[in-house]
Amino acid sequence: MVAAEMVAAADATTAENRTLTAPQKSSDDIIAEFVDVHRHYQMGDNLVRALNGVSMQVKRGDYLTIMGRSGSGKSTMLNLLGCLDRPTTGEYRVGGRDVSKLSDDALSDVRGTEIGFIFQSFNLIPQLTVLENLEVPLFYQGRVGPESRKKAEYLADRVGLGQRLEHRPLELSGGQQQRVAIARALMNDPLFLLADEATGNLDSNTESEILNLFDDLREKDGITIVMVTHNPTVAERADRTLWLKDGEVEKLIENHRNAAVAGEHA
Amino acid sequence: MIRDSWRIVRLGLKSLMLHKLRSSLTTAGILFGVASVIAMLAVGEGAKREALERFRDMGVSNLIARSKKPAETQSSSSQSSWTALAYGLLYSEADLIKASIPDAEVVRIREIKRPMMRGEYFHTSIIVGTEPKFLKVASMTVREGRWLSDTDNERLMNVCVLGATLARMLFPLENPMDQTVLVSGNDRYRVVGILKEQGRTAGAGSTPYDECMFVPINTSRRRFGDSITTRSGGSFSRERVELNEVKVMMQSSDEVPAGARILRDLLDSKHKENSDVVVTVPLELLRQEEESKRMFNIVLAVIASISLLVGGIGIMNVMLATVTERTREIGIRRALGAKKKHIIQQFLVEAGVLSALGGIVGVLIGIALPFGITYYFEQQTHILPQHVLLAFCISAGVGIVFGIYPAWRAANMDPVDALRHE
Numbered sequence: 103m104v105a106a107e108m109v110a111a112a113d114a115t116t117a118e119n120r121t122l123t124a125p126q127k128s129s130d131d132i133i134a135e136f137v138d139v140h141r142h143y144q145m146g147d148n149l150v151r152a153l154n155g156v157s158m159q160v161k162r163g164d165y166l167t168i169m170g171r172s173g174s175g176k177s178t179m180l181n182l183l184g185c186l187d188r189p190t191t192g193e194y195r196v197g198g199r200d201v202s203k204l205s206d207d208a209l210s211d212v213r214g215t216e217i218g219f220i221f222q223s224f225n226l227i228p229q230l231t232v233l234e235n236l237e238v239p240l241f242y243q244g245r246v247g248p249e250s251r252k253k254a255e256y257l258a259d260r261v262g263l264g265q266r267l268e269h270r271p272l273e274l275s276g277g278q279q280q281r282v283a284i285a286r287a288l289m290n291d292p293l294f295l296l297a298d299e300a301t302g303n304l305d306s307n308t309e310s311e312i313l314n315l316f317d318d319l320r321e322k323d324g325i326t327i328v329m330v331t332h333n334p335t336v337a338e339r340a341d342r343t344l345w346l347k348d349g350e351v352e353k354l355i356e357n358h359r360n361a362a363v364a365g366e367h368a
Numbered sequence: 369m370i371r372d373s374w375r376i377v378r379l380g381l382k383s384l385m386l387h388k389l390r391s392s393l394t395t396a397g398i399l400f401g402v403a404s405v406i407a408m409l410a411v412g413e414g415a416k417r418e419a420l421e422r423f424r425d426m427g428v429s430n431l432i433a434r435s436k437k438p439a440e441t442q443s444s445s446s447q448s449s450w451t452a453l454a455y456g457l458l459y460s461e462a463d464l465i466k467a468s469i470p471d472a473e474v475v476r477i478r479e480i481k482r483p484m485m486r487g488e489y490f491h492t493s494i495i496v497g498t499e500p501k502f503l504k505v506a507s508m509t510v511r512e513g514r515w516l517s518d519t520d521n522e523r524l525m526n527v528c529v530l531g532a533t534l535a536r537m538l539f540p541l542e543n544p545m546d547q548t549v550l551v552s553g554n555d556r557y558r559v560v561g562i563l564k565e566q567g568r569t570a571g572a573g574s575t576p577y578d579e580c581m582f583v584p585i586n587t588s589r590r591r592f593g594d595s596i597t598t599r600s601g602g603s604f605s606r607e608r609v610e611l612n613e614v615k616v617m618m619q620s621s622d623e624v625p626a627g628a629r630i631l632r633d634l635l636d637s638k639h640k641e642n643s644d645v646v647v648t649v650p651l652e653l654l655r656q657e658e659e660s661k662r663m664f665n666i667v668l669a670v671i672a673s674i675s676l677l678v679g680g681i682g683i684m685n686v687m688l689a690t691v692t693e694r695t696r697e698i699g700i701r702r703a704l705g706a707k708k709k710h711i712i713q714q715f716l717v718e719a720g721v722l723s724a725l726g727g728i729v730g731v732l733i734g735i736a737l738p739f740g741i742t743y744y745f746e747q748q749t750h751i752l753p754q755h756v757l758l759a760f761c762i763s764a765g766v767g768i769v770f771g772i773y774p775a776w777r778a779a780n781m782d783p784v785d786a787l788r789h790e
Contacts, residue, residue, distance in 0.1 A: 210707040211707075213705045215705065221700075225700045228386075229383050229385070238704050239705055241372075
């Protein structure tokens with residue numbers, strides 16, 4: 103709790119005071135929203151309609167997975183959600199702001215302040231230590247300092263890394279590396295975590311550890327999670343699963359696990 | 369701000385450490401460039417100073433006419449050994465010069481090689497017969513005693529003034545003042561003065577004035593005459609020379625060209641056939657030297673630019689490879705909020721650090737090298753701080769200039785593609 107207070111204090115300077123210890127599960131405000139999003143690519147003479155009118159919403163505290171076969175538009179959706187790409191038409195609102203027409207620099211800022219990326223292959227920077235890796239997102243916001251170090255220490259502890267801040271990524275196991283990546287994604291207090299096959303490179307034991315960590319983060323800290331996956335076991339742990347097919351929303355399945363849990367209790 | 373800059377530089381260093389060998393090899397290009405620039409500039413500067421000193425020793429407002437033994441021809445070698453070979457400047461010509469250039473100081477000099485002895489100490493050197501004005505024209509100073517006077521000259525006094533080195537050689541243990549030096553075993557000269565050490569190369573022919581003995585010119589003419597007989601290998605050769613050198617000192621260096629024209633015209637008419645008189649104008653030599661120095665500098669600059677250009681291309685090459693290799697890292701950084709300018713900054717700093725490292729080592733080697741050159745080749749060198757600074761700045765600049773394109777490429781990658789890159 104002490105550490106959490108420090109983090110809260112460190113964060114007091116930012117306009118929006120979203121801390122890990124302030125779960126806002128009850129509020130159902132929409133933090134990310136697709137409104138009839140199209141993404142078309144010109145491939146030679148063919149027009150590829152990677153996304154073809156997708157609308158969806160992510161609410162605060164949500165745990166959403168996006169599934170679909172390859173070619174269904176999953177990756178495109180991920181890129182758009184992560185502000186790495188812009189829709190051809192339609193609106194993408196992050197925290198109520200339409201980001202679909204923003205400049206490259208402005209999009210970089212949105213990525214740096216609102217989104218926490220977690221990748222399949224961890225994507226840590228090998229020449230940097232764990233601590234330095236954690237500080238990368240804040241560096242681009244000009245917020246590296248004693249506070250960022252405290253925050254990194256707190257988050258490393260929170261994700262179960264303990265005292266490994268001075269290690270290099272390659273000295274760590276896959277599970278540990280992914281924990282670093284999760285901590286890094288949380289460094290900028292994002293609106294939501296955006297995970298791309300976060301457990302795809304891990305064995306099944308480590309996979310369940312990481313998935314437990316996600317559950318824990320959501321329950322205790324109210325973190326919103328959007329995960330793209332093709333693994334049904336992973337998708338089962340989420341509240342909702344959005345199925346994509348041929349660039350369109352095929353179906354939205356609510357609450358597998360929670361329904362099951364509720365059923366058990368009934 | 370400073371902390372962030374340091375962070376970026378440290379990141380650059382860390383990234384370069386990923387490929388130590390590659391980085392050091394690339395650095396070597398710049399290193400040799402910088403080191404050679406500094407060394408070459410130091411050698412050039414040293415040579416320039418040496419030349420300047422040499423000509424300054426001769427005096428920039430002086431004109432020097434020197435007798436030169438004509439090249440021996442077939443006929444001259446077959447002539448009778450009793451016929452004296454007459455060449456060079458004459459007393460009458462010196463008077464003519466004085467009359468033609470009235471404002472100038474004209475000094476007559478006769479040089480004769482003779483053995484000198486003082487007790488057990490012995491040295492063969494040049495006896496310079498000259499006039500009191502010599503001291504001023506050759507810009508020398510007396511350390512002890514006095515210089516030759518007009519009275520000495522008029523009365524044909526057997527007095528001498530010693531060059532500093534010669535004084536040491538003949539009188540290593542005693543004060544030479546008022547002692548006598550024995551010349552050719554029978555002539556005694558009283559030492560009336562000792563000159564201050566000059567440390568210059570200019571002197572009587574190839575003998576620096578520091579090693580010469582100075583006597584009144586009239587005394588020298590009376591004692592030794594104009595004809596000198598030398599014996600070599602059983603045969604005698606006789607030479608008749610009145611004056612070995614006439615120094616003409618103009619009132620200022622501005623008058624040198626006019627004086628040189630008069631002097632040349634005058635001597636050309638007298639010494640047309642056999643070029644037995646050479647006129648040297650230090651100022652002209654200085655100008656020529658400066659001219660050739662300019663050419664030398666241009667050549668130097670071109671060589672230096674080429675070596676730095678090659679170094680720069682090396683850096684660009686490595687940075688392009690680095691950018692390709694680290695495409696994934698660029699993607700990650702972009703995903704974590706880096707703007708294009710951040711990526712450009714990162715890779716520019718990395719290129720700058722790479723070449724600045726080479727620059728630093730290059731500066732050290734470049735400073736050390738001239739000392740080695742001076743030591744082994746006895747070539748004067750001189751390192752100017754601005755040259756060192758220039759070389760270093762160029763090296764850092766080269767890194768940044770040649771880093772621009774790779775950095776630009778890195779920044780303009782599509783983040784999506786960059787992240788997908790294996």
